[in-house]
Amino acid sequence: MASVQVLCLTAGFLHVQGRDDCQRPASSHGRIFCHSYKEVTEDSRVIAEEVPIEVLRQREAKWLEMLNSWDKWMAKKHKKVKERCQKGIPPSLRGRAWLYLTGGKVKREQNQGKFQELDEEPGDPKWVDIIERDLHRQFPFHEMFAARGGHGQQDLFRVLKAYTLHRPEEGYCQAQAPIAAVLLMHMPAEDAFWVLVQICEKYLPGYYSTGLEAIQLDGEILYALLRRVSPVAHRHLKKHKLEPILYMTEWFMCAFSRTLPWASVLRVWDMFLCEGVKILFKVGLVLLKCMLGSQEKLKACQGLYETMERLRAIQPQYMQETFLVHEIIELPVSEKDIEKEHLAQLRRWKETHGDLHCKSPPRMHGAKAIMAAEPPSRQDLRQRPTIIVESPLAPNTAAEQAEDTKGRRKTVEENGKETLLPPQQTDNLNPPPSDSSLLLNHTNIPGSKESLSSAEHDTYL
Structure with a gap:
């Protein structure tokens, strides 16, 4: 019988990894997460930032311009793209923006x-069974x-399943399910699949592979960076021998989608x-600093258990999107810092554990890389609308106009009237304003703040 090693148990998060792949039954081959959803109470609810509708429309126009010339913006104005992501991608364009940022479109x-x-393929039964059992746990x-x-659930x-067939050597890890679910809230299944592929292969390579070596390495990197960002928090965790994998595994593997309030999740993902x-890394460092970064805050954390409980119940004000985004931007941690620490931790890993078993590709730091x-x-960046809807304001063709006029004439004759409306009136009894923006300004849709129009016929804006 295969031996089983419990790697992590924290905050309702369990990851079980068997050592002998060839002897494990299908039911224990997967990595198992047991998630518990917290009820949202009035005391813990975090109010999302309200963006004025005029500002939102301006941002939509800017993002449409960028997406229509994506390669030029990324090559020459990447700093501006980054700034606009920090401000928050407009909800109506978030799915398309994520598709372009990750390279999923290409x-x-x-x-x-x-x-x-x-x-269309049936999939490996051992993965299909685990995936089916996980579907109802996601949001x-x-x-x-x-x-x-x-x-x-069907699209999820x-x-x-498609990912397990695309990467059979990696299979399925249950931390991928919330990632895929968030993507499906913003884009169709095919797009979500390719963005998931990019996240697993480019952003977080090795995270979902057997052994969790990549996430353990990043835990040590986080711990080392914390020493510089918050020495008080670092000393406290070291004193109580609280290993990084006990508190940061779910944070990183699920990209904080199960930790932060929804508005903050979207801003962090942008x-x-x-x-x-x-x-x-920055989000993790900010949360650790805010929760454990002073002697006053540590008075209630006299041991390992109390510290774990504190990290499981992060105070809402530290997760509020405006505060969190500001702290993330201001925190002085760069890609060079992470890569430098990664090399140092890799050397230590080889000294204590030997070579890594998971040969994952090098990590790429964001869209530009x-x-x-x-x-x-x-051609790869050319827009391809998934669903085309004809605008009700689109002018009729000449044949349709002639048929319409003929029908009107017949109706008038049947009613015994001899006069016909002038041609300019029969074409359109209620002509739209020449400026389509005027129509949008006078079109009231109660409770809606989504975009009413787009330069393209694409429902997944």
Whole structure:
């Protein structure tokens, strides 16, 4: 019987890893997460930042301009792209922006039909069984995933199963499920699949592989960076021998999607997909500093258990999006700092554990690095709308106008009237304003703050 090693148990997070792959039964082959969702109470609810509608419309226009010339902006104005990601991507364009930032758009265009092929394959039964058992655990109160067997759970299954076929040597890790679920809230299944591929292979390589070596290494990097950012917190964790993997595994593997309030999750992901894993390190450092960074705060943490409880129940004000984003931007941690510490920790790992068993590709720090490594063609970046809807304001063709006029004439004759409306009136009894923006300004949709129009016929804006 295969021996089993428990690597991590914290905050409702369990990861079990067998050592002998060839002898493990299918039911224990996967990595197992046991998640518990906290109820949102009035005391713990964090109010999301309200962006004025005029500002939101201006940001939408700027993002549409960038997406239409993505390669030029990334090559010459990447700093501006980063600043706009830090301000927050407009909700109506977030899915498309994530697709472009990660390089998922290029992957999709270069692998036309690949997702459909994987989707039609039955999948490995050992992974299919684990995935099916996990579906109802992902955001169970979200309307997409609330119904068992609903369209959200079906798409989630398709994406996760396709990944196990795309990377059979890696298979399925249950931390991938919340990542895929967040993506599906913003884009169709095929796009979500390719963004998931990019996150697993470019942003977080090795995170979801057997052994959790990559996440353990990053835990040591986080611990080393904490010594510089908050010596008080570092000494406290060292004193109580609180290993990083006990508190940061779920944070990093799920990209904080199960830790932060939703508004903060989206802002963190906007920056993470633009700048890379540096953002996850910064979020972790900010939370550790805020919760354990002073002697006053440590009075209630006299031991390992109390410290773990404190990190499990992070105070809402530290997770509020405006505060958190400001702290992330101001924290002086760069890609060079992370890579320097990565090399140091890698040397120590080899001294104590030997060579890494997981040979994952090198990590890429964000959208610019990915685009530089895999330069896209203009064809790859060309917009391809998924659903085209004809505008009700679109002018009729000449044939349709003639048919419409004929029908009007027949109706008038049947009613016994001899007069006809002038041609300019029969064409359109209620002509739209010449400026389409005037129409938008006078179109009231109660309770809606989403974009009413786009330069492209794309429903997944």
